[in-house]
Amino acid sequence: MSKNITVEELNTDVLIIGGGTAGCYGAYILGQDGRYKVLIAEKANIKRSGCLAAGVNAINAYITKGRVPQDYVDYCKNDAKGIVREDLLLSMSEGLNEATKNLEDNGLVILKDENGEYVTRGNRNIKINGENIKPILAKMANDSKNVSVINHVNITDLLVKDNRVYGAVGFDVNEEKAYVINAKSVLMATGGASGLYKPNNPGFSRHKMWYPPFNTGAGYAMGINVGAEMTTLEMRFIALRCKDTIAPTGTIAQGVKAKQMNGVGEIYETKYGVATCERVYGTTVENTQGRGPCYLKTDVISKEQEEDLYKAYLNMAPSQTLKWIEGGQGPAEQNVEIEGTEPYIVGGHTASGFWIDDDRATTVKGLYAAGDVAGGAPQKYVTGALVEGKIAAEGILKLLDEGNSLSDFDGAFEPIINNYNKHLNNSDSNISIEQVEEAMQKIMDEYAGGISKHYQFNDTGLVIARKLILGLFEVFEKLKATDVDELLQIYELRDRLIVCLSLIEHLHARKETRWHSFAENMTHQEEDDNYKLYINSIKEADGIKIIKRPLVVDDYKPLKFTFNEDNSINYAGGVVL
Amino acid sequence: MSIKINQDKCIGCRKCIEACPGNLIKLDNKKAFIKRDRDCWGCTSCLKECKTQAIEFFLGADVGGRGTILTFKEEGPIKHWIFSAGDREIRTIDINSLESNKY
Ligand SMILES: Cc1cc2nc3c(=O)[nH]c(=O)nc-3n(C[C@H](O)[C@H](O)[C@H](O)COP(=O)(O)OP(=O)(O)OC[C@H]3O[C@@H](n4cnc5c(N)ncnc54)[C@H](O)[C@@H]3O)c2cc1C
Ligand code: SF4
Ligand code: SF4
Numbered sequence: 001m002s003k004n005i006t007v008e009e010l011n012t013d014v015l016i017i018g019g020g021t022a023g024c025y026g027a028y029i030l031g032q033d034g035r036y037k038v039l040i041a042e043k044a045n046i047k048r049s050g051c052l053a054a055g056v057n058a059i060n061a062y063i064t065k066g067r068v069p070q071d072y073v074d075y076c077k078n079d080a081k082g083i084v085r086e087d088l089l090l091s092m093s094e095g096l097n098e099a100t101k102n103l104e105d106n107g108l109v110i111l112k113d114e115n116g117e118y119v120t121r122g123n124r125n126i127k128i129n130g131e132n133i134k135p136i137l138a139k140m141a142n143d144s145k146n147v148s149v150i151n152h153v154n155i156t157d158l159l160v161k162d163n164r165v166y167g168a169v170g171f172d173v174n175e176e177k178a179y180v181i182n183a184k185s186v187l188m189a190t191g192g193a194s195g196l197y198k199p200n201n202p203g204f205s206r207h208k209m210w211y212p213p214f215n216t217g218a219g220y221a222m223g224i225n226v227g228a229e230m231t232t233l234e235m236r237f238i239a240l241r242c243k244d245t246i247a248p249t250g251t252i253a254q255g256v257k258a259k260q261m262n263g264v265g266e267i268y269e270t271k272y273g274v275a276t277c278e279r280v281y282g283t284t285v286e287n288t289q290g291r292g293p294c295y296l297k298t299d300v301i302s303k304e305q306e307e308d309l310y311k312a313y314l315n316m317a318p319s320q321t322l323k324w325i326e327g328g329q330g331p332a333e334q335n336v337e338i339e340g341t342e343p344y345i346v347g348g349h350t351a352s353g354f355w356i357d358d359d360r361a362t363t364v365k366g367l368y369a370a371g372d373v374a375g376g377a378p379q380k381y382v383t384g385a386l387v388e389g390k391i392a393a394e395g396i397l398k399l400l401d402e403g404n405s406l407s408d409f410d411g412a413f414e415p416i417i418n419n420y421n422k423h424l425n426n427s428d429s430n431i432s433i434e435q436v437e438e439a440m441q442k443i444m445d446e447y448a449g450g451i452s453k454h455y456q457f458n459d460t461g462l463v464i465a466r467k468l469i470l471g472l473f474e475v476f477e478k479l480k481a482t483d484v485d486e487l488l489q490i491y492e493l494r495d496r497l498i499v500c501l502s503l504i505e506h507l508h509a510r511k512e513t514r515w516h517s518f519a520e521n522m523t524h525q526e527e528d529d530n531y532k533l534y535i536n537s538i539k540e541a542d543g544i545k546i547i548k549r550p551l552v553v554d555d556y557k558p559l560k561f562t563f564n565e566d567n568s569i570n571y572a573g574g575v576v577l
Numbered sequence: 578m579s580i581k582i583n584q585d586k587c588i589g590c591r592k593c594i595e596a597c598p599g600n601l602i603k604l605d606n607k608k609a610f611i612k613r614d615r616d617c618w619g620c621t622s623c624l625k626e627c628k629t630q631a632i633e634f635f636l637g638a639d640v641g642g643r644g645t646i647l648t649f650k651e652e653g654p655i656k657h658w659i660f661s662a663g664d665r666e667i668r669t670i671d672i673n674s675l676e677s678n679k680y
Contacts, residue, residue, distance in 0.1 A: 255680025
């Protein structure tokens with residue numbers, strides 16, 4: 001008997017895909033306006049989904065006293081060696097403090113001094129208790145006017161006709177039911193992509209990674225599939241994290257000022273430069289040259305500091321505190337070993353993601369993007385994702401106020417539903433979903449610069465990676481889902497395969513090494529001024545097309561996309577030939 | 578890194594199932610269980626939802642786990658994190674959610 005998933009149709013003015021940081025805040029802002037119907041479709045439950053599930057440790061992006069938004073822009077630009085969108089960074093930076101205040105008003109605990117001023121950590125951070133930050137945001141979204149939420153619905157495809165988005169399709173992860181959601185505008189807020197490369201702990205603890213293993217790059221994949229332009233995917237993010245637990249290190253490095261030390265006791269903190277990519281690179285070099293393992297030197301801290309670290313980690317990465325306590329030695333007695341993670345694609349830390357304009361509009365009419373899924377503005381973190389959610393919401397309000405009506409596109413969702421049914425009805429095969437995932441991670445690890453290759457790749461390897469990943473797509477089509485839980489796994493794998501393919505093209509197109517480790521191209525080992533530009537891409541019928549666009553710098557007028565009468569894109573920034 | 582659900586303590590309220598960001602927990606015969614324990618991220622969202630302390634958090638042996646268990650209990654603003662080995666409690670760390678991190 002063949003399975004046939006049931007289909008329910010829903011209508012809304014605005015569909016928000018992903019009720020995470022940017023999605024919840026975008027919904028809240030639209031709710032403040034209150035005139036339009038908003039629906040959040042979330043694959044898990046907005047109370048604890050996405051990056052913020054376990055809690056966070058600090059507000060990493062804040063304009064502290066005596067500083068101005070342009071300082072933050074300059075810091076990000078420097079850290080990314082010039083490949084950022086200064087226009088996006090500036091509008092983001094201008095909103096950081098307001099978003100922080102709004103979170104505080106809704107219950108976030110922020111540390112204050114005797115004068116009632118926020119206590120800063122370094123130049124850009126403030127100290128908080130971030131354990132419940134996600135429930136706070138979820139409540140803000142839930143309590144908003146005209147906002148409703150459907151949890152446990154995994155969105156897989158956008159509905160787009162002639163470059164105009166008119167909704168999306170997904171399925172319930174618990175019962176055999178698909179949703180076709182018609183919308184006048186869509187905000188993509190699905191976060192970044194983890195699990196593309198073989199992880200640090202490939203065995204039992206394979207999902208003990210830094211970035212949420214459930215953020216699978218769905219937004220990038222959906223955008224790529226409908227021809228949306230992507231930018232700077234080649235600026236991968238590799239985090240320096242506590243060994244095994246892959247817990248953040250900032251709390252130790254900045255909190256108790258622990259220095260990076262190699263296995264022979266030398267401090268190498270500034271030897272390789274202090275940009276984020278150089279800190280990873282330095283640790284990699286120390287290891288490959290036989291001076292590993294590397295540590296954060298904590299054995300000088302007091303017992304009292306140790307207790308505070310235990311608490312700080314329980315508020316965001318409890319496994320690290322468990323590791324200390326279970327091991328019988330805390331950081332005051334034992335230095336904390338660190339390692340680089342597998343590469344992630346995450347637009348909240350680097351500049352990868354949707355190519356967007358100042359309203360956070362993508363090159364597909366009616367589709368907006370915010371948070372880790374959006375490109376151009378690295379170092380967004382929590383507050384930057386909130387601000388982008390807000391700016392995108394305001395852009396959407398402008399679009400809806402123009403009264404842009406949609407015609408009827410009945411039936412166009414059928415091929416998507418047919419695909420669900422295909423996997424639900426495929427016959428058994430000796431190749432499992434898990435095997436294909438592991439194959440993909442191995443290919444990326446070995447030929448596209450994973451951990452085992454010390455993040456290095458070359459042109460020859462990338463060509464092999466492309467061929468092998470393309471080969472996996474064929475196997476993928478035959479995968480069988482015995483239920484919707486397996487259908488979810490199949491679609492998570494699909495997202496990753498699509499992102500891998502575009503990532504490989506981007507790595508190949510930037511023929512230089514601008515960022516050590518993040519994009520360590522061994523065929524082109526030097527930085528090259530000819531690559532002071534954005535590598536963008538669009539998927540076309542015959543493959544992925546690379547477009548090189550000139551940098552948008554501070555003296556440039558704000559970038560606004562324009563569309564033709566037939567909704568095709570007219571202007572999306574200049575082109576470098 | 579993963580969780581195990583104590584079937585004797587679970588009352589089948591589904592709260593953990595609702596909360597897990599990876600949709601990993603399912604219900605069988607009115608008891609919750611983790612379907613793919615290798616896919617747990619270790620976020621502890623499920624522990625925070627469970628009112629009967631049925632969920633036990635542990636580190637996999639590949640990341641240094643040796644059998645110690647972490648459980649969670651909330652009383653007003655105080656969050657108790659309880660570390661135990663076998664039936665023996667090693668220690669408890671209490672966190673006041675109204676207080677900020679020092680670092
Ligand atoms: C472990 C960790 C610690 C961090 N610590 C800090 C910190 O201390 N300070 C700081 O400022 N920043 C921190 N960050 C960064 C910050 O949390 C992120 O940059 C920010 O939360 C990203 O927001 P987002 O909305 O883009 O993604 P998310 O908040 O992850 O939201 C994405 C949402 O989309 C949903 N989703 C994904 N795919 C689909 C789909 N197909 N259909 C439907 N829904 C889908 C997800 O379930 C999720 O709810 C941390 C990040 C991580 C991972
Ligand atoms: S710890 Fe997090 S990822 Fe693991 S089962 Fe619980 S809620 Fe799910
Ligand atoms: S929250 Fe606790 S009691 Fe409720 S279903 Fe989950 S494990 Fe069982």
